Amino acid sequence: MADPRDPSQDELAGTEQPFVAHLMELRDRILYALYGIGAAMALLALWPGPSGLIDFIATPIRAHMPPDARLIAVGVFTPFFVPLKVLMMAGLLLALPWVIYQIWAFVAPGLYSHEKRFALPLIVIGSALAYLGIAFVQFFVLDKMFAFIQGVTPASVNATPDIASYVEAILSLYLAFGLAFQVPVVVMLMVRFDMVTVDKLKSFRGYFIVIAFVIAAVVTPPDVISQVALAVPMCLLYELGIWGSRWFARVSRAPDESPATPAD
Template sequence: MTDQAAGEETFISHLIELRDRLVKASIGIAIACAVLMFWPGPSRIYDFLAAPMIAALPVGSKMIATGVIAPFLVPMKVTLLIAFILSLPWVFYQMWAFVAPGLYAHEKRLVLPLVISSSVLFILGVAFCYFFVFGRVFHFIAAFAPNSIAVTPDIENYLDFVMSMCLAFGATFEVPVVVVILVRMGIVSIEKLRSIRPYAIVGAFVIAAVVTPPDVVSQLSLALPMCLLFELGLFVAPIFARATQRREEEETAS
């Protein structure tokens, strides 16, 4: 077999492995979605998601649906979003399992803690957005509405806003994991990351200004946690690197 043929075969095998991992991840999301369909149900899930907005509206006000199938389609999309969040540990595991064959034995042991920490941090980011940010942002925005305007948000626009905000906060809370991986893999030194701290802070506020609504509350709610999580990554990364490298050296010596 020529080198070109061997390379093509390896590439095809990687594509097959990637397909299998994507299928398994999709099956996990589908199972979580099916469970949520039966309990608590799409309607209750959407009512829970809409609670921060309803609390900010005048008493007795409700959201509206301008689309013909929106009352059916929007709760279904919300259910799928929640199913994806709940199945994140399984999805992250499939991602790490795909790259695991190219790692050394000591690096493969990092898969489980990284999967757990990535899942927990993402869910914490979404929870922080829902329980802390939404209520303050919606009350802040509603306070600027003139008395001549009836605030009745459309459910599709609300869903788009909620999804973008939840994904933004979930991804932001992954900053410590990214820092740990960069340091542990030797891509960037901890000293280099510390030296670019001012640029990281500016970048956090720029990202917050881009992905959040144009109000100070939501921008600060995203930028400040991002800065704190960057600092957490700088604190944890050296400890994690020393612990794993020590174990690697002990295994090599034995």
């Protein structure tokens, strides 16, 4: 059986580049990614604009505040820096596929053809799951969380949060859910690289449920709504990863690799 790592049959043989060439390539890819983020920020600055972005992300909490209530800005420079921070974050999210493509373009020359086959779908799946996690926060979690918080707020307290602390809180939730929704990708990679088998993943279900709720309790605000909203999808995505690992281990097999895989 042919060894794909044999220099005489290695499809990557002769493609090595000097270290300086790799650094120049890395520099170019970083610049291209920054250009994409800058272009996305410019587009968002034109429409809907920083104020429009702030209004959008503030929709969940404004829905549970009195009609005439508004978020406040405590710091002197908060009205300038917070919209700029939101614009940068929104630009990064909009340009995320372009940024991931630059990462892919940098590492692709060093991958074998069968590795390229599964790397690109993983990038697409990971990006889609990140967007799904952020959308889940914006359109479901925040609404339920603020409804709960406003419901337990004493009548003598006027809940008017500072815009800086509000943006910081929801950006941390975006990050937490975006990363947590990568569970299927992690599970499929662990199976593909023989770190664990599907049978072991199935037997680990009970422990993962506990781990999911512990992670949710640590990374989310101290309210039961957001904790359950993170832990339950993580458990469901864990099951999705177990199901997808069988398919992924099959389609990402090297040409000379035995059909028998740990997923079987």
